[in-house]
Structures are given as C-alpha cells and as structure tokens.
Amino acid sequence: MASQSDRGWFTAKRTRWLLGGPMAVLIAIMAMGAMPLWFPTGAAGVDHLVFPLILFPALWAAGFFYAILAENLRRAALVMTALALINAACIAVLWTIS
C-alpha cells in the first residue's frame, strides 16, 4: 500500500499527514462555508447558518479520521480533493447569488 505513494516527496506518511492535517481543516472550513447553500433554512430561517457552525468540529473529525483510517491512500486523496472542489463550487455559487 505504501508503494502507491512512495514516489518523490509524497511518501505514504507525508501524504497521510497532509490529508489528515491541512486538508481535513480546509475541507471542514469549506464545507462550513458551503452548507448555507443546500442546508434547509428551517422554521426561523436560520438553521442553514447555525448548523454549519455547530457541525464544524464534526466535519473536521470526519475528514481527519477518514485520512487516518483509510487503507487506500490514493482513493482517500481523490475523495478529499473532490470534496474540496465540490465545496469550493458551492461557495462560488453562494457568493454569486448573495
């Protein structure tokens, strides 16, 4: 498994550190920023603003432990990059309409 990423600077250990460290934080922040676009607004029209704040620690923990526990690092890197891109697109849409 380690051989998948043992090319150049991106060794398996460093890749996991990058995914579990900065990438997990980045995805959590981006997911928090993107949630107001798709999360239901609720009875008082504030749920889409409050729940991203409340769920931020859970968003980080999910990304962090996924990176730590993933056996296939290449797939984990792809999934996390895709998540980051999807959330970036959601933020761009939100930015445009607000």
Added chain:
Amino acid sequence: MIELSQARSKRLLAVHGWAGTVLGLALYVVILTGAVVVFAHEIGTWSVSGTRAQQPLAAPMDAKIRELAGQVDPEYLDDLNLFHNGAGHISAFFHTHAAKDDGHPMDKGVRFTFDPVTGETLTRQEGFGDEFEDPLSALDHFLVELHVNLHAPEPVGLYLTGILGFAMLAAAVSGFLLHRHLIKDLFVAPRLSSRLLNARDRHILAGSWGLPFAFVLAFTGAFLSFAGSIGLMTISMAAFGGDQQKLIETIIGMPEAEDATPAQPADLDAMLRQSAEMSGNGPAFVAITHYGRADARVYAFHLAAEGGLQSQQHVFKGSDGAYLGPKPSIGTKPSAGDAAFTLMGVLHFGTFAGLLSRVIWFALGLAMCYVTLTGLQLWLRRRADSPLWRRLGRSVPIVGYGLPIALAASGISFFLSLSAGTMLFWTPAGFLIAAGLSIAIGCLLRDETQLYRLYRGLLGATLIALPLLRWLMGGIGWDGMLESGNDIVILLDLALAAGGLGYLYIALAHRREPRWSGVEREVAAE
C-alpha cells in the same frame, strides 16, 4: 468490540498518544480551569464574601435607570445593557455602536455601577466597552479568561483553545476506537504486577468512564471557540459578502423598522416582575434598545430555573410595557437551530440539572485531568530510556501541581489586595509568581518523592489559606452568611478547607510505597 487491522490500530495509537503528548499539558490547563469555572458565578460571589441582593436585577430600579439616563449623552440611549457582578452591584451600560481606531466594531458609551439595595451610584466610566474595569470581579474574570482563551489576545486565544478542543476530540475518538473490550474496561481492576501496568489500567479505567464526557466537552468546546472566530468569518464571507454584522443580525433576528418618535419609558420594574413570574427566577441580563423612543424594546434574559433545562428570554414594548412574547436565543421563532445551539451551551456548562449537574461536571472535569496526566506519564515512562523524554517527564508534576497551586495563589493575592483595591493587578501577578515558584522548585528539587510531598503540602496550604483569608479580609463570618442567604460562600469555604486538609494529610502521612509483585518490564504503555 471494534475490530481494526494492525496498521489502523498503530496509526490510531499514534494519534491518541501524540495528541495527548504534544498538547497534553495545555489541554490539562484548559480542562482544570474549565472544571473550576463551572462555578465561576459562585466564585465571584464567594470572593466578595457574598452579595446583599440574591437576584440583583429583580430589585426595583426603574427610578434609578431614569435618573442615570438623564446624565448621559442622548446618543448613548441607543442601547442599554443591565447586568450584575458577584457582589450584586448592577452595571448599566448606556451605549451606541461605534468602531475603534483599527476599525474593529465596539460598543461605546457610559457605564455606571450602582447598589440595587441602597440605590447609591458607585462608579461612572466612559469609553469603549472593552476598556471598563471591575476590580471586584477580578478573580472570576481571571479564571474564565484563562479557560476561554489562555489570556492570549483575541482571536488567537480562541484559536488555541479550539485547537485543544480538536486534540481532545481526536484523543477521545481514537481512545474509543482503540478499546478492544469496551464494557470490560469499565470494570478493570488495576493490576499490581508492575507500576507501568498498574498505571495503564488506571488510565484505561478513568478514561473509559470519562469517554462520553470527554467527547461532549471537546465537541462543544471546539464549537464555542471556533463559532465566534473562524465560523462567523467563513459564513459571512461565503453568504453575506463579508458583512459579519448582517450575519449576526440575521442569526439573532433582524431589528424591526425604526420609529424615533420620543416616548416616555414604561415601568421597567413591572415588566421585569412579569418576566420573572413567567421564567421562575429573576433576570440575569436585561437589554433595552432605543431607550426613550416609541420603538424601544426590553429583552429580559433568564437562566434556566432550578430543574429547568432551557434559558428563557421575554420581550416587552418599552414605551407602554406590553408583552410581545418569548424570544429564542437564535432567530425570531423556535427552530431546530435554536434548540441545537441551546443544547451546546447547556452541555458544555453542565447547567441542565441545576447545582447537581454542575457538581457532576466538576467531578468529571477532575477525572479528565487525571486521564490527561496519567496518559502523559505512560507515554513518558515508555520512553524513559531517552534523556530528552526523561527531562520532559519532569514537566508533568510541575504543571500538574503547579497549576492548581497558582490558581489558589491568584485567589490569595486577590484577598491580600482587596483593601488596597489593586485586585486587577495582583490576581494575575499572584498566579504568575506562584507558577514561577512551582517551576523553580520542580527544576531544583531532584528527589521525586520529596518533590511530590512538597507540591501536595503547598497545594494543601494554599487551599486552606483561601477561606481563612476570605474571612479575615472580607470580615464576614458564617453566621453573617447564613443571615444574608449566602449559603454558597459557606459551602465553598468548606470545600476548599476539606481539599486543603486532604492534600496536607497526603503530604505529611508516611505511606508505604506499593510493592509490585512482578518484575518491571517493557509493556505497551499507551
């Protein structure tokens, strides 16, 4: 039982160990101060030897507020906040929304403090909201700030405590996943075959019982630290073009259309009385917008009554006193977001079942301190062959005992400076002096047994000194406390004296060192 591959277990073990090792001592500071500030309000009252008014904001004050409103620039009638300190003195902050020189938004106005029993004005300060001083609240404010942001400037302090919340979350979740026998570990009997195995079993036992609590505290603590800093900034950037004020107004509830027509304020006492009857206790905080105008609103905020789960907020029309209804903390009507937000606060502060739940939160907080320190000791003992880790190991007793000694010393300094009125300087200074002395003792005294005995003796002595100094400097004994209904002061006196006597006994008693039946050998310490 959770089955994990060997590689996954190894990685989780590394996360569990390093999360606790790198940030363990800072985490211990936040957890111990968190356990203490569960009683921040009571400590505030205790430090000034009780309050003359048990529910200061329930006392009649309409006439006083009218008198003070006539003494300020009309611009500052835009908003009025009413709150009280541990001594029961009411602060009335007449203000408007302004910005500091660096562009940072900050309330600006005049803050009076007055005695609700005599009606006497005690202080008058003018300026920005973050510049006012309240020497009588020096001790409880110092403890709360140490827990919330480690006394680092905002928002750095909130980021630091948020990161520590993440570290605790990582340690709690990895600890849960690593349990091979979750139920069995709840009843494990610490083995006596070796010191290391005994220490590991004790760590697992305390950690297993404290696991749900650690998870709840880490999650809610990280939320509280990050929501107001990185959270509001991110969502306002994404959805409000960077306008944080607009985001906050939307979350709290948009203000109604303005009507600047002058109007005589209605009787504030009658509104607060009605609000207290509906809530079951007096208000903890009152906000009045547009005082003296037709669109004035009075918001009375009440903490959860004894046995209640949720805090309450009631709104009145300021010009005629008409009741407009309850207001949730978030939004203008009840919602899932408001319920979840309330739950986060209730779970973090342990206010869901009155004093009992807070006592349980305090005890579980101390248990988590034990888990943090024993985890660190295990990590270090396993690496005792390395001189660097051995030197770092010295920091565990220094911080472990140094912090509570320094916290007690801050209280001692508070009392000693009470007569001079210099508590704002001496409370943190006492903490720093005692922390410095504890570090010096830990570095100079090489014998570990002697060091532990000295630390325990010092902790016992400082804890016992606290109620004695409170009585000597405050001048009010227990009979006076009982007469004025300040039972909590007596309870804190007794708790501190009992804790102090316990530590003095441990320090002075000649206990036999435990004899381990097995030979000391290498084991997986984590």
